[in-house]
Amino acid sequence: MPQPLQYLKETPSQTAGPYVHIGLAPAAAGFDIYRRELGTQIAPEDTPGTRVRIEGRVIDGMGAAVKDVMIEIWQADANGIYPHPDDPRHADAAPGFRGFGRVIPDFDSGDFAIETIKPGPVPMKGGTVAAPHLNLWLVARGINLGLNTRLYFGDEDNSADPVLNLVEQDHRRRTLIAEKTADGVYRFDIRLQGDNETVFLDV
């Protein structure tokens, strides 16, 4: 017998269930408990950058809206800097910018809206540059392990993005791109299954 490897195993995931809002967004669940909820504002009003609003729905394999989903957002500032010590440029991140948000859809319609600033391109090790994008993480009843994906912008040059270029089929690549519908407004639907299933990322 070889020596045992002493690694611990990651705690296995379980669904966030239908009542994830109680813990992570109690106001949406219908009550007020904390002095301040976390993730209600990705970028304060005075954060430098272009304000954008992204509207969409999460849609299941039957074509129905997933009304109990929670989406977390993690994004860079307008200069492409993440406010985290492991970003080499983090000392220059926009003051007060958290880059983190929690988005809850309307429970009746399933429509969600993300209000934020458009992030800048992010320089990667090795010299490539990630096109402006939001990192998304979805949890809901029926989702056993949170789903990662990204949201890019249809009015940006996405041609050199290293992640988009890993997606071989053009119609699948388009599932990651929010289309501009008006000035500063974009549309982004996330399809969990079926035709045009969104590309999910194993990060």
Add this chain to the structure above:
Amino acid sequence: MTTELYQRDRWWHPPALTPDYKTSVARSPRLAQLSLQGGVCELTGPTFGHGDIDAIDNNLIVNYAKTGDAIGERILVHGRVLDEDARPVPDTLVEIWQANAGGRYRHKKDHYLAPIDPNFGGCGRTLTDAQGRYHFLTIKPGAYPWRNWVNNWRPAHIHVSVFGTSFAQRLITQMYFEGDPLIAHCPIVKSIPDPKAIDTLIAPLDLNAAAPLDHLAYKFDIVLRGRRSTLFENRPEGS
């Protein structure tokens, strides 16, 4: 310096499609995920500090008190957040939510006939200390029925959300209680294929941490993905 995480063991986590948990059928992606080597976008993540939360937030017995303490069996839930190398994860946000002692959630969509406890909100949050430790004072949640098969009951459980230092470590799970006979009958528990993995979600009774004449205790350690010690330098970038 940002270093990559260990690959997630997808045979340890529940798969997306677990038909006995019916809601997963229409909500499970069917196409292959795109695997990325970690880049700065996922290896960074949101950070929280003591300015974001209040000291009372981890005491669910009193953090929503209106006329008195919450009703139910008083328990301490405590443990550590570690990574796969058994290193503590300090200063990370742990959030929990749960039903009350009768198995009822304070949520506008929960209409189970058990009563709402006016003094129980059902959520708490805290930051781990320098050794990765956390604790919550709460009441033991009740089991509750749910619509899946005709007579499915969730074992008593507490939902747990943890951040770690990378967005790619983000994890939500559920903690169960030692000795609960409903664990073996739950389609959500059984979405996890490996019984050894299920065992890691069951918190043992911890009498050493109980406070005499006050509360019982359960211990629940949480493990997040570990990190390679190799640096990025000279490494081709996947994302």
